[in-house]
Amino acid sequence: MGVVDSPNGRRGPGKKKRHSKRIGFHLDMTPMVDVAFLLLTFFMLTTTFSKSNTMEINLPPEMTEVKVAENNVMTLRIADDSMAYCSLGNEAPRRIPLYDTQDTHRHVLSTPLRQLIKQQAKANEKTVIVVKISDKAKYQQLVDIIDELNLMKIDRFSLDDFTEQDALEIKRAV
């Protein structure tokens, strides 16, 4: 292990000897290379290049008010029962389950809800979707909805506070 075999054997302090050429000098690199490979495998296995993914949200500034015609507004209310209440303008909200019941692990919005949003966005290009989520709902639902809207390439949506009025509105759902 780690043999350094120099043909000269012992070397004295003499000037001449230091200058003499070391013919056939051989250094055993095996242990160093072993360690190098060990470290290499360690770093290769522990490195993950993943940086966290994010989704961006833009809030409208509080001061400015954007006026949108009533029938261009689609309100999507999420109550704590994981039901979505969809309404257009002033009409009574429709109750649609937020998720498909069969798969709870995949966080995909239910097909009727997706279709409704898609249809509305296609039918009226000026549609603004206002998402109001109850305080008792989960954060996951917010992410799922925004994700879905991003996938549908709908960027005209905003978040709003869920008020008492919305709770009343939900009661008259059909």
Added chain:
Amino acid sequence: MSRIKAKRVGFRLDMTPMVDVAFLLLTFFMLTTKFRPPEVVRIDLPSSHSDLKLPESDVLTVTVSGDNTFFMGVSSQQSREKIFNSVVKQKLIAAKFSSAAVQDSLKQFKLADSFPVERDELDRFVVMARFADQKLRPVVRADSDASFDAVNQVIKVYKKANLLTFNLVTVFEKEGR
């Protein structure tokens, strides 16, 4: 047959190029690796299809854990120091801590990745962080089990501090639709 069986005496393979490559890779991995700091709480991030990347510097992270407690973190140490001096220091002095103790906790505060924040104090900390560094990019890192109420609180605080564009940290979900 006899040719195959012949022993290869003094067989030598030049390993130099392989070792060179190995060392190259080793240096690459050693230099690029950044060890992840230990997390204060385990956060189970929600998944999304967004593939935007989190910025590396100047981030203000508010973490909401599964049981709706808040943690705040700023990536630069200067901002941390400013936040400490403007908010935490007064509290410690009011609680009659000695100056040595204050210095000590400043040192710890500068090294800590994030610190727990009370719900009603969050806006003060966020405003101070904004004051300390104008270029901060706000980020919400919430557990998928956190209630919307808690996250909405953070969003409101951001809105109040005039941080209108922010990011939600998610993990990438591969399956397409």
